[in-house]
Amino acid sequence: MKLNRRNFIGSAAAVSATLSAPMVMAAAHGRPKVVVIGGGAGGATVARYLAKDSKGAIDVTLVEPTRSYYTCFFSNLYIGGFREFSSIGHTYGKLAADYGINVVHDWAIGVDRDAKTVTLAGGGTLPYDRLVLSPGIDFKDGAVPGWDVTAQQKMPHAYKAGSQTQLLKAQLEAMPQGGTFCMVAPPNPFRCPPGPYERVSMVAHHLKANNPTGKILIVDPKPKFSKQGLFQEGWANHYDGMIEWVGPDFGGDKVEVRPDMMEVVIDGEVTKVDVCNVIPAMKAGKIAEIAGVTNEAGWAPVHAATMASKADENIHVLGDSSHQGDMPKSGFAANSQAKVAAMAIRGALTGSKVFPAKFTNTCWSLIDTDDGIKVGASYEATGEKIAKTDGFISKTGEDAALRKATFEESIGWYDGITSDMFG
Amino acid sequence: MFDFKRLAMIAFVTCFAQPAAANHTDGDVKRGEQVFKKCRSCHKVGEGATNRVGPQLNGLYQRGAGSVEGFKYSASMLRAGADGLVWDHVSLDTYLENPKSLISKTRMNFRGLKDANDRADVMAFLRQFSDDPSDIPEAAPTRIGTDHAVDPEILALQGDPEYGEYLSSECVSCHQIDGADTGIPSITNWPIEDFVIAMHAYKDKKRVHPVMQMMAGRLSAEEIAGLAAYFEKVGQ
Numbered sequence: 001m002k003l004n005r006r007n008f009i010g011s012a013a014a015v016s017a018t019l020s021a022p023m024v025m026a027a028a029h030g031r032p033k034v035v036v037i038g039g040g041a042g043g044a045t046v047a048r049y050l051a052k053d054s055k056g057a058i059d060v061t062l063v064e065p066t067r068s069y070y071t072c073f074f075s076n077l078y079i080g081g082f083r084e085f086s087s088i089g090h091t092y093g094k095l096a097a098d099y100g101i102n103v104v105h106d107w108a109i110g111v112d113r114d115a116k117t118v119t120l121a122g123g124g125t126l127p128y129d130r131l132v133l134s135p136g137i138d139f140k141d142g143a144v145p146g147w148d149v150t151a152q153q154k155m156p157h158a159y160k161a162g163s164q165t166q167l168l169k170a171q172l173e174a175m176p177q178g179g180t181f182c183m184v185a186p187p188n189p190f191r192c193p194p195g196p197y198e199r200v201s202m203v204a205h206h207l208k209a210n211n212p213t214g215k216i217l218i219v220d221p222k223p224k225f226s227k228q229g230l231f232q233e234g235w236a237n238h239y240d241g242m243i244e245w246v247g248p249d250f251g252g253d254k255v256e257v258r259p260d261m262m263e264v265v266i267d268g269e270v271t272k273v274d275v276c277n278v279i280p281a282m283k284a285g286k287i288a289e290i291a292g293v294t295n296e297a298g299w300a301p302v303h304a305a306t307m308a309s310k311a312d313e314n315i316h317v318l319g320d321s322s323h324q325g326d327m328p329k330s331g332f333a334a335n336s337q338a339k340v341a342a343m344a345i346r347g348a349l350t351g352s353k354v355f356p357a358k359f360t361n362t363c364w365s366l367i368d369t370d371d372g373i374k375v376g377a378s379y380e381a382t383g384e385k386i387a388k389t390d391g392f393i394s395k396t397g398e399d400a401a402l403r404k405a406t407f408e409e410s411i412g413w414y415d416g417i418t419s420d421m422f423g
Numbered sequence: 424m425f426d427f428k429r430l431a432m433i434a435f436v437t438c439f440a441q442p443a444a445a446n447h448t449d450g451d452v453k454r455g456e457q458v459f460k461k462c463r464s465c466h467k468v469g470e471g472a473t474n475r476v477g478p479q480l481n482g483l484y485q486r487g488a489g490s491v492e493g494f495k496y497s498a499s500m501l502r503a504g505a506d507g508l509v510w511d512h513v514s515l516d517t518y519l520e521n522p523k524s525l526i527s528k529t530r531m532n533f534r535g536l537k538d539a540n541d542r543a544d545v546m547a548f549l550r551q552f553s554d555d556p557s558d559i560p561e562a563a564p565t566r567i568g569t570d571h572a573v574d575p576e577i578l579a580l581q582g583d584p585e586y587g588e589y590l591s592s593e594c595v596s597c598h599q600i601d602g603a604d605t606g607i608p609s610i611t612n613w614p615i616e617d618f619v620i621a622m623h624a625y626k627d628k629k630r631v632h633p634v635m636q637m638m639a640g641r642l643s644a645e646e647i648a649g650l651a652a653y654f655e656k657v658g659q
Contacts, residue, residue: 049592332596339592355589358641360596362634378637390640392633399534412606413597420595 031059032349035118035128037108037287039064039092041071042134042318042334044421049342051099057350061102061126063118067091070161072192073331074414077366079158079169080202088161094423111291113312130345133293133300133309134318134334135285136160137191140298143281144184144257151259155276158199159191171275172206178213179274182264184255185220186279189299191320191329193226194375196279198365201231204239205368217273218245219266221253226328227365227375233396234367284321291315299323304381305357306344307337316341325385326377333361335417340381357381364410370400372407450547458536458545465531468552477531484553486510488526499528515549516542521631535631577623578616580648587653590646593638600657611657618651 036047039062047062068089077083092103104126110119111131118126139157141148147155158168175181181203185196200216207214216239224247225231235243246252251267257278258264264271283289283298293300293309300317301310302324309315318341319334327333340357347354362376377391394406459468465476472479478491489496489504496504503526508514518525519542521535536542594610602611610618624630625639626647639647 335596336593343589353585353589355586358590358593360593360638362597374634376634376637378641380641390637392637401537402534408606409597410606412599412604415603415605416595416597416599416607419599419601420592 031057032129033059033061033127034130034132034345034349035126036060036062036132036134037064037118038134038136038285038319039066039069039103040134040136040319040334041073041331041417041421042320042338043132044069044092044095045335045338046132046134046316046318046342046345047101048095048099048421048423049339050345051095051101053342053352054346054350056100058346059102060100061104061128062092062095063104063106063108063120063126064092065105065107066162067105070165071331071414071418072159072161072195073417075158075161075165076195076199076202078165079172079199080205080366082202082366082369085166090418090422092422098423108287109290111287111315113291113315116314128314129349130314130316131291132316132318132341132345133285133288133291133321134338135287135321137282137284137320137329138286139280140283143186144255144278146257146259146265147184147278147280151257151278154259154262155257155278157279158277159195159279159282168275168277172203173210175207175211175214175274177211178215179211180215180217180271181207181275182217182219182271182273182277184257184264184276184278184280185218185222185225185252187221187253187281189329190279190282192363193328193330194231194363194365197225197227197231198367199277200243201234201239201365201367204235204242207242208239214242216243217264217271218243219252219255219264220245220247221255223248226363227373227393229396230373230394231365231367234371234373238368238371282320284317288317288321293317294321295323297323304384304386305340307341308344316345325379325382326388327359327361327379327386328363330361330363332363332413332417333359335420336360337386359386362413364406364413366407366410370404370407372403372405372410374406374410450543450545450550452544452547452551455544455546455548458541459548461536462533462545468549480549481552482554483510483515483549484512486553488514497526497528497530499526500530512546515546517629519545524628524631537631577644577648578619580619580644582615582645582648582650582652584649584652584656586646587649587651590642590650591653591657594650594654597634602658611654612659613651613654615648615651615655618654619647622647622650 034050036043047060050058051060068091071088074083074088078085078088095101096103107121108118109121116128156164156168158164183196183200200218203216246266254267256265257276262273264273264276284294284300288294288300293311293315295301300321300323302308302317302322303310304324307316307318309317318337320329336359343354346352359379362374364372364374366372373394375393378389379386380389466480467473467475468480472481474494478494487504488508489500519536522529522531522533597607598610602609622639625635628636
């Protein structure tokens, strides 16, 4: 359906809101309540937009276990030495003080969809009219034989930013001269499609300066990967001979790890490595599964126009956890989806105008100093999914000035999106 | 079809984007000869110049696009010529800035001259080899501005700032709402008309940035007007 601002669906939303109660109750029994679980690009953004745009008419609670949130995007740049760790850390002070959001630092461990309450590990219970789940990713058990979360100190995933990222960087810095850094790359779909390959670029950048005889081995179950031509061109230009990529044709899909021995077994052949970054297959963050809104593949199907769960109209799922269609799992995408969800939720709870959903994504990656690339697309909501409408990607052979401008653009974007998330 | 009004508009858009370079259309022939080194491996100009990888460039000004005898052009270039595209200061400036934005499947494998001064200089150099160098740029007082040649209906649209505010949530994933401009330009507090012209220039792929071409490409004229209305006042 094609909508414009003259036939927006605000009135329809208001009717459904009355049916599901809160509008009338809002006047009599206090403000409608939205609980948001997860304080990343999806959760922080939806909380901020709900609070900001409803001007206090909606009671917003944000549940996030950590007090300092480290963004996964740009965490590779920390590994490469381009960012300080502190520069990717953010707190929730402004969301609480400037926007009146109740920020609760706790784990959500249960969702009662009939009673419409969330249970917290600390013992509390939060009632909601609408619940937003934006818990990011978890790893599938047994995805990489020999690896489970108890092995993450020896073989870090570093795919949730924080101490894991610091650990991986420390291991990289301690790697013996001429040693091997191995990455076990994940199968599709996964968070941040160019992420593993940007990380390899950043590791190579570090090695080139500090450990020039060091090697990088990528074991990959996928026959191709995001921005492959651009990365491989960049690796040949900057890190010639340092990076070996083993795809499924050569056993990249038949890998086992032995964390105690620091061994990687590729199609039966044992390789000794010095650092091993295992990024296992992923699924939606656990609370989505607990809430019962995930499918067999482990992701939460949603309606494109509202990001509402197909299993429960009072629950919205954002970002990496959602199964929505054509958008990649990225912080940019989660931030974009959050704004659409915030608009839909406000429309339902307060009768505000609902405009047609529009989504965008851009993923920047850094290959080496001042060599930035990007890929992006725009999307719209159809009856079935979030569908791609247009897109672009950096070209191979671009000149240095354009690549530098692309990198600088990514720094501007980081400042933009983090202000959009955290105020 | 080529919309020559739009083309004309772009020249002005370029001007207002870089007001400091207001005199760039005057061009420096000597410097232009240096810039032309980038073109020389494919294009010949001057006495006895023949077609090489690219067509010879004598008599370029006022020549129809794709019209040099004996040169094998792309279908895109031939179509542009058939549609009436003629090389003059404005069309060349647009083409040289980003060839593929004007002739999408041109065989000219050249990323373009991003610097308006480079373009002006190389055009000044090339103009010497045209018998009738017509369409020499306008005088300074009239060539800069934002009210030229944009479809008046587009400029007359009254944007809805509330709609603009909703749409703006896509912009502020990258552009900072407080007007900071590190890496990504500030878009706050622009005059409405400048904002509208710039966005339509992206929408029509005359301005070159791929993200912005995509973003603007799916916005209607009404939506652009809404954004312009919202961003003009934001933070004030």
